[in-house]
Amino acid sequence: MTRTITVPPDAQLAPMLRAYAESVAARRRHFMFGLTILAAAVALSAVGIEIDPGLFWAKLGNFTSYFDRLLHLDTGALVWTDPGEWFWGLRRWLRLLGETLLMAYVGTLTGAVLAFLGCFLCSRNLMRSAVLRMVVRRLLEICRTVPDIVFALIFVIAFGLGALPGVLALAIHTTGALGKLFAEVVENIDMRPVDGIAATGGSWFAQVRFGAVPQVLSNFASYAVLRFEINVRGAAVLGFVGAGGIGEELIVAIRKFFYSDVSAILLMLVVCVMLIDTLSERLRHGLLAMEARR
Secondary structure (H helix, E strand, O other): OOOOOOOOOHHHHHHHHHHHHHHHHHHHHHHHHHHHHHHHHHHHHHHHOOOOHHHHHHHHHHHHHHHHHHOEOOOOOEHHHOHHHHOOOHHHHHHHHHHHHHHHHHHHHHHHHHHHHHHHHHOOOOOOOHHHHHHHHHHHHHHHHOOHHHHHHHHHHHHOOOHHHHHHHHHHHHHHHHHHHHHHHHOOOOOHHHHHHHHOOOOHHHHHHHHHHHHHHHHHHHHHHHHHHHHHHHHHHHHHHOOOOHHHHHHHHHHOOOHHHHHHHHHHHHHHHHHHHHHHHHHHHHHHHHHHHO
16 A cells, blocks of 8 residues: 655745744754853853963873873883782782771661651651751751761861771761652652551551651662762772771872872772672662562
8 A cells, every 4th residue: 555645835835944944043043042151151160260271281281191100010011011010909908998898888877777767857748847857957968068078087086097987977978868868758658558547546656667668668778779889989088088998098109109009999999889880770770670569
């Protein structure tokens, strides 16, 4: 069966083509106008923060040459030509990397527990007291607004060098970040189970325990796993201020210009984070699939 295509006469086709061309031209003008505004905003921002394009261009070679130095041993040979020399401190670095992972794990677990306890107190659909909601929300905002590295500096002064300041800093920042995410999940639950428990005379804790918690556990676990990924990277940076982990070794290598050591430690961090991202992504997808099947 053949289909025939009806072509309108030129008298009807010409206005249609003209309207289409005008529409395309208008979209192009809007795009160029938006691009011009964006470029002007970027230029004004650069002037406001005193960025010097000439200095950037003049120093660009230092940036690229640094990466070239990272790829050479002290003997001048490329790092992958002598893996034994490149990873001479592998045993020590693995121990410090394990310390970083444990810092991220303990900090994430502690922060997730505190966020779990606080999210129900600041949820509009579960907590009737506006004052308590406001207080808890402000506390969570303080926890996540102050950078974890600032908390780490404070705790290093209080408790000295080591992993404890890093764990405390990660735990506090994780509490604020996960508390907000958990509260948003709670505020989007189906309230019918909660209302049913309340109608039978159940206490507020019973409403939360049997009406809200079963609906949010998988999402909570998914967010906690995602936060663990972030905290692994954060724990490495906290070592720069003496808060334990592989970061201490990395900052020492950077300051002493041990370029091959820097590249070896960075490679270990990248591989570790990639593995964690892959495993946690599969775990998160599995948890979300379980939630979708309910």
